[in-house]
Amino acid sequence: MINRRTLLATGASLAATSLPLRAQAPVKATFGYTAVTDYATVFIAREEGYFVKHGIDVTPQMVPLNPSIPPAIQSDSLQLGGPTPSVFLQAVEGGLDHVVLTGGGATSKKMTGLGLVARSGSGIKTAQDCVGKKIGVPGLGAFLHVGFRAWLKSQGVDYTKVNFIEAAFPQHGDLLRGGSLDAVVTADPFMQRILSSGAGYVASYYSTFLPDGLPSLVFVARRDWVQKNMAAAKGFQAGIAEAAKFLVDPKNSVKVREHIGKYIKLPPEVLATAQISPPLPVVTEPVLGWWADQMVEQKLLKTKPNLANLIVK
Structure with missing residues (x-):
């Protein structure tokens, strides 16, 4: 028979061995983002404590250009990041073994928070007017670039006759004012700043032609x-799922904008008018496949990848 002293000793031993498990620190990870509101769920999850609650300590780090995110993840400068779907798919085809964990913002026909903003006096009003012009995009092969080229094609315009120049979001207003660019494909809150300064005007809310519910960003990591x-x-x-619920609750609207403003460094008066995309915490094969199809058509991908192998469920 086991006596009381043995039972007490065994219990104490088990308690001692379980203490390190309960006290184990959250896994630390740095998340790369660019200065747009579609990363709202990351900022919310960080500020509201959802990440730490679920055992991961995420530190957001701003990256100037979206295509820089996959190489930084590959080198372990970042452990997580939010490339656009097109940047992610190109990185995978280029040999990077990265996988999708969640999504960021989603497209919506109600969203007018991004568009083609032309320089004041440029005369650009239609898709045809873009031919021969210098148009800035915040990442060659990224979400805005691929989606805009799809719109040009839908309007009967050969997008190869448009001169696309890579330019980070914060530079868009200055490049328009200085005359270096004829137009930019941009998004809030930078679009609102350009419009309020008089440096440009909206030539087209071209994104409203896109299907609803497509991911504008995918949050990814290395498979290993x-x-x-x-x-x-x-x-x-x-954490992202909890943040998505927080984001869509109207009573949290002020806090949501405070969290976004902290990370993209814009004043409250600018953020107050910026549209925030609906969240897309779960990415499926069909919505990622829409981007893959566009990229194959635009010759940005050679073949459509095995999408099921790229999504962590």
Whole structure:
């Protein structure tokens, strides 16, 4: 028989061995983002404590250009990041073994928070007027670039006759004012700043032609990092899901904008008028496939990848 002293000793031993598990610190990870509101759920999850609650300590880090995110993840300068779907798919085809954990913002026909903004006096009013012009995009092959080229094609315009120049969002207003660019494909809150300054005007809310519910961003990591840190990866997904619920609750609107403003460094009066995309915490094969199809058509991808292998469910 086991006596009381043995039972007490065994219990104490078990308690001692379980303490490190309960006290284990959250996995630390740096998340790369660009200065747009579609990363709202990341900022919310960080500020509201959802990430730490689920066992991952995420530090957002601003990156000037979206296409820089996958190489930074690959080099482990970032562990997580939010490339646009097109940037992600190009990186995968280029040999990077990255996978999607969640999505950021989603397209909506009600959204007028992005568009083609032309320089005042440029005379650009239609898709045809873009031929021969210098148009800035915040990433060659990224979301705005690919979607805008799809719109040009839908309007009967050969997008190869448009001169696209890569320019980070914060530079758009200055490049228009200085005459270096004829127009920019841009998004809030930078679009609102350009319009309020008089440097440009909206030539087209071209994105309203896109189907609803497409991811504007995908939140990704290296496959081997996810395999090594599966609990933290699932924690990231859970944190984003909680943040998405917070985002769509009207009573949180002021806090949402405060959280966004903290990370994209814009004053409250600018953020007050900026539209915020609906969240897309779960990315599916069909919505990622829409982007893959566009990219194959635009010769940005050679073939459509096995999408099921790219999404962590």
